[in-house]
Every structure is written in structure tokens, then in C-alpha cells.
Amino acid sequence: MDELDPVIHAQGRLRITAALATLEPGEELSFPRLQELLDMTAGNLSTHLRKLEDAGYVTVTKAHEGRTPVTYLGLTRTGRRAFEDYTDALKALLG
Amino acid sequence: MTNTNGDEALDPASMLALAQRQQKSVSSQRGSFVAIIMAGYGVALLAGFLSLRFVERPLAWWIFVALFAAAIALSIVLGVRGARGIRSSDGFTGTMYGVSWSLAMAGLGALGGGLIAQGLPDHLIELFYSSTYTLLIGVQYFMAGVIWRSRPSLIVGAWLVVVAAAAPYLGLPNNYLLLGIAGGGGFIVLAIVTAVRTRAARLATNG
Numbered sequence: 001m002d003e004l005d006p007v008i009h010a011q012g013r014l015r016i017t018a019a020l021a022t023l024e025p026g027e028e029l030s031f032p033r034l035q036e037l038l039d040m041t042a043g044n045l046s047t048h049l050r051k052l053e054d055a056g057y058v059t060v061t062k063a064h065e066g067r068t069p070v071t072y073l074g075l076t077r078t079g080r081r082a083f084e085d086y087t088d089a090l091k092a093l094l095g
Numbered sequence: 096m097t098n099t100n101g102d103e104a105l106d107p108a109s110m111l112a113l114a115q116r117q118q119k120s121v122s123s124q125r126g127s128f129v130a131i132i133m134a135g136y137g138v139a140l141l142a143g144f145l146s147l148r149f150v151e152r153p154l155a156w157w158i159f160v161a162l163f164a165a166a167i168a169l170s171i172v173l174g175v176r177g178a179r180g181i182r183s184s185d186g187f188t189g190t191m192y193g194v195s196w197s198l199a200m201a202g203l204g205a206l207g208g209g210l211i212a213q214g215l216p217d218h219l220i221e222l223f224y225s226s227t228y229t230l231l232i233g234v235q236y237f238m239a240g241v242i243w244r245s246r247p248s249l250i251v252g253a254w255l256v257v258v259a260a261a262a263p264y265l266g267l268p269n270n271y272l273l274l275g276i277a278g279g280g281g282f283i284v285l286a287i288v289t290a291v292r293t294r295a296a297r298l299a300t301n302g
Contacts (some may be wrong), residue, residue, distance in 0.1 A: 004107075012101020014110060018117040022125075026184040033180025037121050044100055063182075072182050083114075090111040 004093075007055040008086045012040070012048045017057065017083045020075045028061065028074035049073065057082055116299050123296040125181075126245065128173040130293060132166075133251065134286035136232070139166035141279025144225070148271035188242055195238070199231050222263045222270060229278055230259035251285045254278075 008017050015038055023029065029037070035045050052058040057079030061072045075083070104110060143159035150158060183189075207215075207224055215223065233255025240248030258278045262270040 004104075009104045009110070010102050011105065011110075011113060014114055015101065015117045018114040019121045022118050022121045023181075024183070024185070028182045030180035030182070036180075037124055038117075040101070048101065087111060087114055090107045090114075093107045094111065 003089055005082055005086045005089075007051060007057065008082060010048075012044060013052055014086075015040075016045070016048055016052060017075070017079065017086075020058065020073065021080060021083045023074060025080075028059070028072035031071040031073065034073055052079065055079075055082075116296075119296045120299065123293040125177065126243075127290075127293045128177040129245070129247075130286045130290035132170040132173055133247075133282050133289060135166040135169040137279050137282030137286055139163050139279070140229075140282060141275050144271040144275030144279060147221075147225070148268045148275065192239065192242060196235055199235070200228075203227055203231055218267045221267055225270060225274055226259045226262050229262070229274055230256055233259060247285050247289045251281055254281045 008014055016034070019034065019038055020029065031042075031045070035042055038045065040048075049058060049060065053060050057076055059074045059076055061074075063070050063072055105113065139162040143162045146155045146158040149155075207220070207227070210223065211220060233252045235252070236248050236255065237252025239245065240250075240252055255278055258273060258281065262273045265273055
């Protein structure tokens with residue numbers, strides 16, 4: 001199992017990465033919308049996102065819509081490739 | 096297995112299945128409003144064309160236009176709502192797809208106007224407009240299916256093209272029966288299938 005990317009190899013982070021990988025390149029999701037789509041708690045989602053951001057897989061962009069600050073999340077090119085490599089590695093393991 | 100914070104991993108097969116289920120769930124949740132838009136167009140086509148078949152003119156035309164205006168308004172409202180929380184640095188495809196609707200609708204309207212100016216008889220005007228607009232909706236739905244990889248859109252689009260092409264062979268006013276029941280009915284059936292599949296995908300992952 002050592003070839004599986006430890007950043008993605010956790011249920012929460014796999015779900016986040018998989019969800020963000022459905023976006024077109026250049027598309028981003030707001031934090032509340034991602035939370036709604038994944039049905040995760042805000043705290044849990046933040047914790048996993050921080051690890052993904054530290055690994056350089058996720059971009060976190062702070063924007064303002066009117067007066068409310070909104071955080072947008074998207075996959076980096078590295079993150080998208082890491083997700084593809086991870087699922088390929090799983091498929092290879094499963095034969 | 097109970098999982099509180101999602102830090103644990105499952106066996107490879109389960110992890111792969113989780114990734115696939117999650118992607119399906121997100122895609123169908125993002126497209127969940129599509130079923131309601133389809134249902135709206137389905138009802139507009141069904142009731143609108145049946146009114147053209149059974150109600151006297153010009154009332155039937157007003158019913159048809161009112162139903163269609165309502166369906167378009169519904170699709171705009173839900174489309175905007177469905178796009179909430181999504182930001183794109185490249186809106187080219189979506190914008191141009193929207194433009195293609197207006198372009199084709201206006202072009203077809205003008206083309207029909209030209210035929211009418213050249214003396215197209217009344218019964219042919221009705222056959223022409225009802226089928227060409229239905230065919231246009233079919234092609235546009237098919238293209239939406241191509242762009243956004245949606246099988247329901249591909250199916251309903253192809254089905255509308257077949258129905259629209261067949262309708263004039265029945266002549267007035269029975270062409271409206273086919274357009275309403277097969278065209279509108281097809282939309283409604285697909286709306287139901289899409290809604291059921293969306294719900295199933297979401298339940299499979301998020302519980």
C-alpha cells in the first residue's frame with residue numbers, strides 16, 4: 001500500500017478531491033456549496049482542506065461578494081494529477 | 096464501519112468505489128435542477144400542443160405562448176440557482192451555448208417570416224413552426240448532452256428530432272397530438288428518470 005498517496009488516502013480527503021475533480025479546469029466551488037454537496041461539517045471540511053492545501057493540491061481563494069467574504073476552492077494541476085494517479089494506483093492494486 | 100472525521104482509509108476496492116460514488120453524487124446534485132426544467136418544458140409542450148389541437152384560435156396560441164414563457168422563466172431561475180457557489184474563469188462554452196439558442200430561435204422565426212411573405216398557406220405555417228421549433232429544441236438538448244456529457248439530454252434531444260420530423264406526416268391538427276403526447280410526454284418521462292437517478296446517487300454517498 002506504500003505507493004498510495006497518503007494525502008488522498010483518507011475517506012474525507014478522497015471525497016473532497018473526487019468532488020473537486022468533477023469541476024472543469026478553471027472552475028471553483030465556494031466553501032458552503034462544497035460543504036452542502038459533500039454533506040460534511042464545516043470543521044471537518046476545513047481540517048481536510050488545510051492538509052490538501054499544504055500538499056499543494058487545492059487552491060484556496062478568498063473573494064468578496066458584496067460585503068460577505070467567500071472562500072473558493074479548486075484543484076491545482078498537481079492535485080488533479082495526484083487524484084488521477086491515486087485512482088490509477090488503486091486500479092493497479094485491484095488488478 | 097462508522098467514520099467520524101474521515102481520516103481513516105478503507106481497503107482499495109472500497110476507496111475506489113467511494114471516489115466513483117462521490118463524483119456521481121456531486122454531478123447529479125449539481126444537475127438536480129435539470130429534472131425540474133425538463134418537467135417544465137414537458138408540461139408546456141404537452142399542454143401547449145394539446146391546446147393547439149383541441150382549443151379554438153387564437154386562444155390556443157395564447158395558452159401555448161403563456162406556458163412556454165413560464166417554462167423559460169422557470170429554467171432561468173433554476174439555472175441561476177444551480178450555478179450558485181460556482182465560479183468559472185472560463186464561461187465561454189456556457190455563454191455561447193446560451194447564444195446559440197437565441198440565434199437559432201431568431202433565425203428560424205425570420206426564415207418562417209420569409210416563407211409567409213412568399214405566400215406560405217396557413218396550414219403549412221402551423222406545420223412548419225410547430226415541427227421546426229420542436230426539432231430545434233431537440234438539437235439544442237442533444238448538444239447540451241454532448242457538451243455536459245448528459246445521457247438524458249442526448250436521449251430526449253434525439254427523441255424530439257424524431258417526433259418533430261414525423262409530425263407533419265400526420266397533417267393538421269393531429270400533428271399536435273404527436274408533438275404534445277410523444278414530445279411533451281418524452282420530456283416528462285425523462286424528467287422523472289433524471290430525478291430518481293439524482294436522488295439515488297446522493298443517497299448512495301451522503302446517506
